[in-house]
Amino acid sequence: MRRIDLFVLLAITGLTGCSRQLPPGRVAAWQPGQPLAGAQLTLYYDPAAPGAILAAEAGLTAELLIVRAPQPPVRTELPMTPKNGVWRARHLLPAEGQFFLLRFYSGEKEDNNGGRYWESIIYGREMRPARGAHLQKSLLLQQGGIEGFSWRQEPGEAETELEAELAIYPDNLEAKTALWDLLLRRYPLASTRTRVRNELRQVYENAGGDEEILAALLPFFFRTGQEYIARQIIAESVALLPRGPVAAAARRWEIGQENDAIKKASLIEAYNAEFPQRALPAQQL
Numbered sequence: 001m002r003r004i005d006l007f008v009l010l011a012i013t014g015l016t017g018c019s020r021q022l023p024p025g026r027v028a029a030w031q032p033g034q035p036l037a038g039a040q041l042t043l044y045y046d047p048a049a050p051g052a053i054l055a056a057e058a059g060l061t062a063e064l065l066i067v068r069a070p071q072p073p074v075r076t077e078l079p080m081t082p083k084n085g086v087w088r089a090r091h092l093l094p095a096e097g098q099f100f101l102l103r104f105y106s107g108e109k110e111d112n113n114g115g116r117y118w119e120s121i122i123y124g125r126e127m128r129p130a131r132g133a134h135l136q137k138s139l140l141l142q143q144g145g146i147e148g149f150s151w152r153q154e155p156g157e158a159e160t161e162l163e164a165e166l167a168i169y170p171d172n173l174e175a176k177t178a179l180w181d182l183l184l185r186r187y188p189l190a191s192t193r194t195r196v197r198n199e200l201r202q203v204y205e206n207a208g209g210d211e212e213i214l215a216a217l218l219p220f221f222f223r224t225g226q227e228y229i230a231r232q233i234i235a236e237s238v239a240l241l242p243r244g245p246v247a248a249a250a251r252r253w254e255i256g257q258e259n260d261a262i263k264k265a266s267l268i269e270a271y272n273a274e275f276p277q278r279a280l281p282a283q284q285l
Contacts, residue, residue: 022086027052027111028104034123037130038095045080045087045104045111058107060087065149066122067136068096073147080104097122098133099140101149116152134165135175142182155186176203177216184223197224204229211237215245219253248275255280 022029027049031042043064047056054060060080067073078089093100102118104111121137124130138161145151162179165172180196200220207213214233221230237246251271258264272279 022046025050028102028118030120034127035093035120037093037097037122037124039093041091041093043078043089043091043102046085048085053111054104054106054109056087056106061105062089063103063105064091065101065147066094066097067099068094069098069132069136071096075147093122098130099136101151117149128168131169131172134161135172135178138162138178155182158182159186173213173216177220180220193224196220197226200224211241211245215249218246218249222253243275248278251275252280
């Protein structure tokens, strides 16, 4: 008898839990709450929630922008279906997903959470944020959006995201150099240059001559007043690999220092002809 009562209680609880899938007052949510790369994600929107903009007379569509660097981001429109007053849609996240932004449409109306969008880090193994997730969020916070999603620009939050990335993945060189770049721009002080110089030296000593690592470090030797080291790296590397990563990085630095638009365009054209595998867009730098 107790087993039957327990079964009925669990069934009722399950049905109740499935009836809305949203905490009271929430306009939008998703399950699982920590989205998993390569797994299914279910999105919810409640038109009856306080603050909801869409009434859903014309149906509802969820739009996801999934960041998955170094591949281009993916924009996906997902038609939603109603159940018990809540609209929902399912989507299989890409295995390489790192971060997403979310908004909703009904006819010509849009709900973008007051311009902030709904957002989430995507998780990977051992329920840790996917490698690069916090890095990509930081880059979006610095550039103010991507692919039609105009987002907030918050350098302080962007710095926090980079610190979070490095706390989980201390070997992420892209995050490390992104943090150096942000620090040097936000805090143009001698103390900042000293911090970056010290960290730069440590990474350089551990690089073991790796050309890709040296290429990533090269601009920061220039930016921290260590041009003599940068020139030494260039001379040694270019002698061995005239069209290698360091040679390309040196040319990109040269292009970046040119202020004349015509000369810069000419330098980019010459660079792209010499380094077609690392070609730059016409407007870059």
